Amino acid sequence: GAVVSQHPSRVICKSGTSVKIECRSLDFQATTMFWYRQFPKQSLMLMATSNEGSKATYEQGVEKDKFLINHASLTLSTLTVTSAHPEDSSFYICSAKGTGYGNTIYFGEGSWLTVV
Amino acid sequence: AQSVTQPDIHITVSEGASLELRCNYSYGATPYLFWYVQSPGQGLQLLLKYFSGDTLVQGIKGFEAEFKRSQSSFNLRKPSVHWSDAAEYFCAVGEFGTSYGKLTFGQGTILTVHP
Numbered sequence: 001g002a003v004v005s006q007h008p009s010r011v012i013c014k015s016g017t018s019v020k021i022e023c024r025s026l027d028f029q030a031t032t033m034f035w036y037r038q039f040p041k042q043s044l045m046l047m048a049t050s051n052e053g054s055k056a057t058y059e060q061g062v063e064k065d066k067f068l069i070n071h072a073s074l075t076l077s078t079l080t081v082t083s084a085h086p087e088d089s090s091f092y093i094c095s096a097k098g099t100g101y102g103n104t105i106y107f108g109e110g111s112w113l114t115v116v
Numbered sequence: 117a118q119s120v121t122q123p124d125i126h127i128t129v130s131e132g133a134s135l136e137l138r139c140n141y142s143y144g145a146t147p148y149l150f151w152y153v154q155s156p157g158q159g160l161q162l163l164l165k166y167f168s169g170d171t172l173v174q175g176i177k178g179f180e181a182e183f184k185r186s187q188s189s190f191n192l193r194k195p196s197v198h199w200s201d202a203a204e205y206f207c208a209v210g211e212f213g214t215s216y217g218k219l220t221f222g223q224g225t226i227l228t229v230h231p
Contacts, residue, residue, distance in 0.1 A: 006159075032217055034217060034219070042224075043206065043221045043223045043224050044160075044206070044221045045221075046218060049215075049217075049218060091157075093159055093160065095160075095217070095219070097216070097217040104162060105150075105217050105219065106162070107159050107161075107162075109158065109159040110157075112157070
């Protein structure tokens, strides 16, 4: 079946540096991908919608200059956390859907980011 | 705006007992509804989904859910719980149209299974 892969699964970075997380659809083309954030013991909150070939749409309260999203191909979206701070430490998870309605939305395995 | 409420933060059941996890949603039009399961530190696995048609939906691992429009509910059930079902369960609602794929999640219900 369709699979969405995220990389890295865990990353530790120093405060002030940037880190990139990749989300790939492995056997289908994903025109749209979504990025969520999940703090410990909390639910998932949508951060942004990533559309192939166009700018991402950010949810209210999400800093677009801090969380850079690029969807350069039909199988890859990247989330870059710029100038990371400890409060950015979280579980980031992406989802992807193919073309047409009725298609299942698949989630990646998630990426744990720890900023020290 | 759409919203999802899972009233039970934590449920404990004995292995072999039946299970029902509650989910209530708020949405202005016909929603599409999902149940996902998440093991600690892992991503989300889809259990089942409702788009239209039969309001009783069968999913994987023996789970089912019933859509009740009059109650704005989409409760998840399993007749006999296995120890491996211990995890966190999320109900989610999505929109049709151009925002298809964009999901709003409930707070989650943690399921503990006693032997």
